Amino acid sequence: MGKVNNEPLTSEQITDAKRLCEVIRGVPGGKRPIFEIVMLAYMNGMEAGAAYAKDVTPTTAARR
Numbered sequence: 001m002g003k004v005n006n007e008p009l010t011s012e013q014i015t016d017a018k019r020l021c022e023v024i025r026g027v028p029g030g031k032r033p034i035f036e037i038v039m040l041a042y043m044n045g046m047e048a049g050a051a052y053a054k055d056v057t058p059t060t061a062a063r064r
Helices: 011-026 029-057 058-063
Strands: none
Touching: 011 029
């Protein structure tokens, strides 16, 4: 599990979360499992990209 973030959410983050909830509610029940798989894969990819970007510095990027 990821690190717990105790910082308050911004209004933009709250708006984005509300939009995502609306999208999820709009997915028909029979298609929801595949939607959840795709969303999880997307979120994992975003998290991995953020971790990679944080880990890569100009000196380590030059070595790759």
